Amino acid sequence: MxxxxxxxxxxxxxxxxxxxxxxxxxxxxxxxxxxxxxxxxxxxxxxxxxxxxxxxxxxxxxxxxxxxxxxxxxxxxxxxxxxxxxxxxxxxxxxxxxxxxxxxxxxxxxxxxxxxxxxxxxxxxxxxxxxxxxxxxxASAASRMVTAAGGRPLIEMGSRRTHEMAAVAAARVAYICGFAASSNLEAGRRHGVPTTGTSAHAFTLLHDSERHAFTAQLEALGTGTTLLVDTYDVARAVRTGIELAGTDLGGVRIDSGDLGVLATRVREQLNGAGATDTRIVVTGDLDEYSIQALAIAPVDGYGVGTSLVTGSGxxxxxxxxxxxxxxxxxxxxxxxxxxxxxxxxxxxxxxxxxxxxxxxxxxxxxxxxxxxxxxxxxxxxxxxxxxxxxxxxxxxxxxxQAARERHARAVRELPVTAQQMSRGEPAIPTVFEQRVRV
Amino acid sequence: MxxxxxxxxxxxxxxxxxxxxxxxxxxxxxxxxxxxxxxxxxxxxxxxxxxxxxxxxxxxxxxxxxxxxxxxxxxxxxxxxxxxxxxxxxxxxxxxxxxxxxxxxxxxxxxxxxxxxxxxxxxxxxxxxxxxxxxxxxASAASRMVTAAGGRPLIEMGSRRTHEMAAVAAARVAYICGFAASSNLEAGRRHGVPTTGTSAHAFTLLHDSERHAFTAQLEALGTGTTLLVDTYDVARAVRTGIELAGTDLGGVRIDSGDLGVLATRVREQLNGAGATDTRIVVTGDLDEYSIQALAIAPVDGYGVGTSLVTGSGxxxxxxxxxxxxxxxxxxxxxxxxxxxxxxxxxxxxxxxxxxxxxxxxxxxxxxxxxxxxxxxxxxxxxxxxxxxxxxxxxxxxxxxQAARERHARAVRELPVTAQQMSRGEPAIPTVFEQRVRV
Known part of the structure; x- marks a missing residue:
């Protein structure tokens, strides 16, 4: 439209x-x-x-x-x-x-x-x-985030942090640069960007208990859904999630705290319960640097908001x-x-x-x-x-899709210095060639 | 619309x-x-x-x-x-x-x-x-710029640096916060924001000489217009402008170089030629800090682009x-x-x-x-x-207009610390008052 x-x-x-x-x-x-x-x-x-x-x-x-x-x-x-x-x-x-x-x-x-x-x-x-x-x-910010994530999927979720129409454009651009999906529904409708999302803290707080909330979500969205586990106590929420959904639980999302530490603990907890396929998604003020810093954490996906839509500085x-x-x-x-x-x-x-x-x-x-x-x-x-x-x-x-495929190719063609997160020079120099005048 | x-x-x-x-x-x-x-x-x-x-x-x-x-x-x-x-x-x-x-x-x-x-x-x-x-x-950035300008008029001209619809909203917001006008025509149509603008370097470069360009602009827009004087040599452009328009020349705009030094020289040149009412407008990567730094320069107005529409950091x-x-x-x-x-x-x-x-x-x-x-x-x-x-x-x-008037009042009501450009605490503290439960 x-x-x-x-x-x-x-x-x-x-x-x-x-x-x-x-x-x-x-x-x-x-x-x-x-x-x-x-x-x-x-x-x-x-x-x-x-x-x-x-x-x-x-x-x-x-x-x-x-x-x-x-x-x-x-x-x-x-x-x-x-x-x-x-x-x-x-x-x-x-x-x-x-x-x-x-x-x-x-x-x-x-x-x-x-x-x-x-x-x-x-x-x-x-x-x-x-x-x-x-x-x-x-796009220039998004591309670096995709590099930083090293193959793990990224979800664009910054709509709320930028002008409502800029949000739609940002979701489109993030997809071109290799993000897997966006939270923005208008970007889905206008541009065919895949959209995703499950629930916020409000959903848990709305219900009389976390257990009620998780039950409602699992009934409505199936066991493949991702439960948000940091409204009260993360370990307890993960336990509740597994109790209700079993080891088929699709994923859990952590939105606050030390994401690396929490992800490690949650992974252990999930594995201990047999839920080895349950994915861990982390969100909360991530940028390319914190994404890269989480490379060694057992994280299966990142949600990125503010830093994406504001061009990360x-x-x-x-x-x-x-x-x-x-x-x-x-x-x-x-x-x-x-x-x-x-x-x-x-x-x-x-x-x-x-x-x-x-x-x-x-x-x-x-x-x-x-x-x-x-x-x-x-x-x-x-x-x-x-x-x-x-x-x-x-x-x-x-x-x-053509732009998305082209971008992946275009980055692969650059020297590996292009993927450095540090400050520095352009990955290749610009050479101005003038016509030889005789 | x-x-x-x-x-x-x-x-x-x-x-x-x-x-x-x-x-x-x-x-x-x-x-x-x-x-x-x-x-x-x-x-x-x-x-x-x-x-x-x-x-x-x-x-x-x-x-x-x-x-x-x-x-x-x-x-x-x-x-x-x-x-x-x-x-x-x-x-x-x-x-x-x-x-x-x-x-x-x-x-x-x-x-x-x-x-x-x-x-x-x-x-x-x-x-x-x-x-x-x-x-x-x-708005929070715009309001500081208005304070920094200390009564001199500000023109919002950042449309080109932000999403095309964010630009319209930014122009509206700048006007609420006390900017005099915007370059954005859609903001004029949708929101009634006054718009302004005269010419860019392209207009001078299009013509066979700066003199041709100024002549065309003066014929089309009248002697009250503002001539852009830094395409080639500022002093020569000011001289040409006065020659063509006389001392009724509305204004000159300087868009590059050391704006404070250039404004002082141009003021002297204009005054020397009797054009004491010709206004000097400066533009080019201004923010609240550089606006404030120009307080002692003979500047009659500022055009602000990038820093306004990107919320100045x-x-x-x-x-x-x-x-x-x-x-x-x-x-x-x-x-x-x-x-x-x-x-x-x-x-x-x-x-x-x-x-x-x-x-x-x-x-x-x-x-x-x-x-x-x-x-x-x-x-x-x-x-x-x-x-x-x-x-x-x-x-x-x-x-x-109601929002614009309210904003001027709201800032005047705050303690003077609100007008400091330095980093620091909110101008007034937030006090949470809880109901006394008996």
């Missing part, structure tokens, strides 16, 4: 005033290239993860200035009548390339390349950045969307003219770019190569840009 | 399985009280700010299990048929009280009190927490939603029975609570008093809970 309303006002005011100014000067119709990229990665990330691509294509499809939208812009006096007229016919007619969803990126990777007139491309700045900055930030990916080339006075058929701001401390490189990943003979990535021209690829180079929009038509949609 | 779709799946899976379990045990129909509160404040906050109230009421109104929703739940096998039938008729019929939007809160303040059957109240957990956790986190308010009381075996007319989890390191107090703010003779707040019974208020005490929902009817809506 898609929001039926227009996404056109998920836009900063200045994009419309720039439109008005450029319509006035005539420059609105110049061909331009805008690129989205990160100037750097946070110190806690060895790679970035591209996410939000499909959501951006959704937003692009809904990016129409319908009557209600135009009416607001007119009443609020945001732009003049010629601009409103132009907006009424707005439809992106250009081309967009992007790194595929689930891919890894590095500083300078041109993860989105938008080519169109200035007027049509400048309007997409905010909506594109909002979607990618959120989704990539969550990095809630935004700091991606920017910059004009890098435009038509010049020489006319529409001349090559586009590279442009870049000369700003202190904010390096930008003018000109359209092509991202390529370079590998060694063993298939391990060795560099992110950013060409300032369309390159002739060597046998150990893979082009990173794929066509998302062709002359205004969306051509780059794909099922969520 | 409201999203027409149901908000009912902005919900964690386990709320529905708890519903199924409690329908089975019969406990679903027990009267309950759930409360939302923060166990503590972040060290960087002297007070929390209540925000999201009106958005929560919107979500409550749309919290209906319509056919599409039920169809998903059925297909995905999330709950059984009796539960689906119950959900089809779902409508919250209980009572809700809450701290008014814009108010300040402290550890333990019961900022939302939901009274209804377990079945109807438990389902609201995630949607309520998502909205309040996001909005309160942003605290992207979530860590609010929890807990069952605190329920009907007992003694039957539906007996007093509700206080309940609380006995968990390590997570203090919860059972029983319904009443929040009250206590003042001294000068009208300065001295304590947040949390009663475990409906108190007889003294002359220097103000009740904090207002009715939001009465027997299922929403009665607590109010215009955005």
């Amino acid at each position: 898609t929001d039926p309303w227009s996404s056109a006002l998920l836009t900063d005011h200045y994009e419309l005033t720039m439109l008005q100014g450029s319509l006035r000067s005539g420059a609105a119709h110049r061909r331009t290239v805008f690129e989205m990229f990160a100037r750097r990665l946070p110190e806690t990330r060895r790679y970035g993860v591209v996410a939000g691509t499909d959501r951006f294509l959704d937003a692009l499809e809904r990016f129409r200035f319908d009557e209600a939208t135009l009416d607001y812009l007119s009443r609020a006096g945001i732009v003049d009548d010629p601009t409103l007229e132009w907006l009424a016919n707005y439809r992106f007619t250009g081309d967009i390339w992007g790194y595929a969803e689930g891919e890894c990126y590095f500083p300078g990777s041109p993860i989105l390349v938008v080519e169109g007139t200035f007027a049509e491309a400048v309007l997409l700045e905010t909506v594109a950045l909002s979607i990618y900055n959120h989704d990539c930030a969550i 990095t809630p935004t990916a700091s991606l920017v969307y910059k004009l890098v080339a435009r038509a010049s006075e020489e006319g529409p058929d001349a090559p586009l003219f590279p442009v870049a701001k000369r700003s202190v401390g904010k390096p930008s490189r003018g000109g359209r770019k092509w991202g390529v990943r370079r590998f060694d003979d063993d298939g391990v990535a060795t560099a992110e190569v950013v060409y300032d021209h369309e390159p002739d690829l060597g046998p150990l180079e893979r082009p990173m840009l794929r066509k998302l929009v062709e002359r205004g038509e969306i051509v780059g949609r794909e099922p969520l | 409201t999203d027409p779709w149901s908000s009912a799946l902005l919900t964690d899976h386990y709320e529905l399985t708890m519903l199924q379990g409690s329908l089975r045990s019969g406990a679903a129909h027990r009267r309950t009280v759930f409360e939302m509160f923060a166990r503590r404040l972040p060290e960087t906050r002297r007070y929390g700010v209540v925000a999201g109230t009106d958005r929560f009421l919107d979500a409550l109104e749309r919290f209906r299990f319509d056919e599409a929703t039920l169809d998903y739940l059925s297909r995905a096998g999330i709950v059984d048929d009796p539960t689906l039938e119950w959900l089809a008729n779902y409508r919250f019929t209980g009572d809700i009280w809450g701290y008014a939007e814009g108010e300040c809160y402290f550890p333990g303040s019961p900022i939302l009190v939901v009274e209804g059957t377990f079945a109807e109240a438990v389902l609201l957990e995630t949607v309520a927490l998502s909205i309040y956790n996001h909005d309160c986190a942003i 605290t992207p979530t308010a860590s609010l929890v939603y807990k069952l605190v009381a329920r009907a007992s075996e003694e039957g539906p007319d007996a007093p509700l029975f206080p309940v609380a989890k006995r968990s390590v390191g997570k203090p919860s107090r059972g029983g319904r609570k009443w929040g009250v703010r206590r003042f001294d003779d000068d009208g300065v707040a001295t304590a947040e008093v949390v009663y475990d019974h409906e108190p007889d208020l003294g002359p220097l005490e103000r009740p904090m809970l207002r009715k939001l929902v009465e027997r299922g009817e929403i009665v607590g809506r109010e215009p955005l």
